[in-house]
Amino acid sequence: MKQQNSQVSCAVALGIALAFVAQIAAAGPSERALAKRMYDAIAGVPPDETTLDAMEAKIPSDAVGAALMATDDPAFYNVTLKNLVTPWTNRDQTVFAPLNDYTATIIGMVRDNKPFNTVLSADILYTVNDSTLPPVSNNNNDHYEQAEAKNVDLKAKLVETQQSAVYGTPAAATAGVITTRAASAAFFIAGTNRAMFRFTMLNHLCHDLETVHDTTRPPDRIRQDVSRSPGGDSRLFLNNCIGCHSGMDPMAQAFAYYNYDGMDATAGKMVYTPGVVQAKYFINSDNFKPGFVTPDDSWENRWRHGQNTVLGWKPGMPGSGNGAKSLGDELANSDAFAECQVQKVFKTVCFRAPESNADRATVKTIASDFKSGGYNLRRVFAETAASCK
């Protein structure tokens, strides 16, 4: 009987669902509807009637303020932010990866209105204040994984600390989420550390390397492992490889002292060897013997000239430096970084990528506010939800 009832319910639910879709499609937005829509989009859960009343009343005078009310819902942190950030923390870009220190740190920064342009450079970490959890460790992810399994209220339980204090990473070597354990396990593992640069570009500047391809940059810092005549055809190098590597290699050099010691994300830790370039920077050195040999962790942004000036690098910054922290600062202060954060939020709360001229103008405006307003990402959610038509 129970099974029969379930089947009945299921069938009815399906039928009603389709019918309700038709009902909704015919409706138009009102202030109350806008309030519900904003709340749904930001928090991922429907509002209660009291909150809805308050938001409805606030919208005429302060739509952004009304939208900000939705960011007080714990689901905004446990659901919306977590699922926005999780794909950035692994190579497969899957949303089904476990909660980790990368995700938790961003959630905490948004909750505490931290300047988001420090996300790639600060000595910052958020842990979960819950005595039933295993202690946070630089060698495993148990602390965060169990917090997620227990549905711990992240809004209430996240506490700010420093990577240098918890993980023992030298403060100067910390670089926001770049040097979290999760990012290290995903992007410093094996390989050549170029993955960290590529995924940071992808996740925080919304540019994969194809879109910043520029063959006119000097190739003097392309490492030895890049064949200049792949398969005996140097045209491939001169027309393709050089376009990304000429810009990427001088910047990925910032990660020369980092490595991940472990087979996967479940066990292992980030390794930092100040003054000693990791062996991975010298692999396959016979592929092109006259290639660049990495001497240290100095980096240079070759894209401050040429076509990639369109990424909007912040004037007044040196465009070069040593280590991941200063590189993170360079990247996170670009116009592309600000616009990328807004684009991602736009997609989350408007359920579509900015496609029309109006959408693009909206993104530009909010990105400008984001920069001038102290890089408050929580407010970006509110502004975007309020302007999503």
Added chain:
Amino acid sequence: MTREKTMTGLRLICAFLVTAALAACSGGGPSTVQNPVTSAPPVADYNGPPAQNADVQAFKLNLWQNIKDSNRCGGCHNAGGQTPQFARNDDINAAYTAANTVVNLSQPDQSRMVQKVGGGHNCWLASASACADTLTVWIRNWAGASATGGKQIELQEPSIKEVGASKTFPESSASFASTVYPVLHDANKGNCVRCHSSTAGNPISPFFASNDVDEAYAAAKAKINLDLPQNSRFVVRLRDEFHNCWAPNGGGTDCAASATVMQNAIQAFANSIPVSNVDPNLVISKALTLYDGTVAAGGNRFDNNVIALYEFKTGTGTVAYDTSGVEPALNLDLTSPDMWVGGWGINIKAGQKAKGSTAASKKLADMIKATGEFTVEAWMAPADVVQEDAYAITYSGGNDARNFTLAQRAYQYQAMVRASNTDANGMPAFLTKDADRDAQASLQHVVLTYDPVKGRHLYVNGVDTGDPDPKGSGGSLADWDDSFALLFGNETTSMRQWKGLLKLVAIHNRALTLEQIQQNFAAGVGERYFLLFSVSHLVPVPKAYVMFEASQLDSYAYLFNKPTFISLDPTADPGTFPLKGMRIGVNGAEAKVGQTYATLDTTVGGANYDKATGQLLSNVGAVIGLEKGPLSDEFFLSFEQIGGNSHPHPDPDGQVSTAPVVDPDPPPARWGMRTFDELNATYARLTGVSPNTTSVAATYANVKQQLPTVESIDAFLASQQTGIAQLAIAYCNAMVNDNTLRTQFYGSVDPNASSADASVRTAIINSVQAKIIGSTSTQPDSTFVASSLTTMFDGLSGASAATAMKAACAAALGSAATTVQ
């Protein structure tokens, strides 16, 4: 002239001796000196006076024996014949004296005899370079330890050439198609198409007469001189070398007329191309072509025991010559003439191989069995790292019978050698460790050695891979079959294809030592030149040059390496001056891609400058695209600053596109699906059931990845709705089964009452309406919700209120009222 006199008499005007440290091929070789391999048979037909000393005897055995025949030098340079009579058969001592006038024992490749034959003088092979290389080996063998080969490079001051205005081949083949191509391709106008087309009966590369005009254009570029049409290879070949001319002239053909037709066509093509003048504002060096440089490749290899050597210098035709100098020459037949690549090498593609005759291959078995050990050395670039059962170099008779094979198996190298402790197929195979990934799709120096003690051993780029022979040691090679053939790129059965580039293959009948292998690795491979770009007009230093070690990297690019500032005046002191932003120019313009030295910013002179070796400006090499070909491409250097001369190179910023985009039509949906975690949180929030409840958590774990993962409503699937229904039912079931939660949601409705009761139905509908549907105008209409739920209750056939509660709750939770946002 004595050997010493010959050596001291070598004086090149303004020549400068560069020490060993400067040249790439400068590493010191091992001290062990072994007798070179020779195959000179007894001189049965020589009845003259005996050799006066050991050197004459060495000349006799190593050089004279190989050139005395009438089909070689002996045909003319014999007793009573043309002078110098170094191949005379009547007096070996007189022949020796004559030979000393045309050889350079300290640098055999610089011998007059070699240069004469290399220039086309009565070479007995189809390739003059193969004859020259073979002669070099014979002379080097004669010289023995006194030959220095390329250990010391004499830099020759190039003639000063201004950077000329020049023409560059256009991208499009259109103009070529209407001017030169008709002469090449039309059988009524010329003869080229009869052979130089891939569809010809006997196709001969290059295919500049191909039916595909683009293919023809690509092949023809190297044969056309746009600036001097009369110097085009097409014209020279007809006018001076009388190669298959066609213009009728009485009963024969008129090569001059044919050449004129060709030259006029090229002139017409050249006239259609504007001259590119070098920017007068640039600060530039003097100009050079690749072949204006001093040859840097070369003679510092350890080849004392080489018995077959392939340097692939010929570049055309279908024969890869064995230039080891060990007779008989084991020349290889190529499947296709299109296997040649620029800068010396062959590229073996699918269906291709290089194969020697069994008769000539016999020398390998004979000479290796005599020593019981051997080495296979190759400069090779596998086309990929996925090919398996790929036999790169094999001396074998089929899939199951071989003497030796060097093969590739994905990232591993494999070696099979027939010996007393292996089978006739060379099994068990030697294999490098998979994890080491020794085989890479880039140019590698791969050496397989075999000796009776260690067995098979493999070295990649001068490093021992450390993999042991699976048999623990070697064995006897006495059972080798001398009826097998040497092949590159495949098995005799054509069933073991290896694809990739071979730039040099050497077979030695000794196991090379690690030191010798590293010497050969350091010697490098391919055609390399020292290019001396004159900058004396830019800095106050006499005979000042920026020198590069340049080579053709492959068929499409040049490699410029080790830029060095140097004065060929050993007394010159450059003082100090800045050198900044150096760029390589090709044919009147700076190359757009590959300007490695654009970031160079250094000071020349002072403690950094060594009068003997100059000053190395950068450790990094530059790859510059090939345009017209190595014969014609004219290079120069340009500087942002050198000494007191400067010309800034502004780097234009990118432009942000301001063009409006086309708005999507229809516009994308403004609604989205709740995703998996959102649904879970929503259901927990609406029902009051904790997501940690065992039954709910278990269902969620089951359906989590079945639920929507993206908001896009266009991506919504029926299977996702099934998962949504399961999760909704799990939450509603848990809520109704919990008295507290049920009461919070449905109030005082008795779960045991009948669902047919109207008051029960109303209470349930009202609760669902208030707790799940809500009051927003975008939510489903309340009348519609009540009507739908009533219809559902009717279908429950009087089941309990609890069942109706679960059903109503699940229907509402699983509907678009909550799943759509």
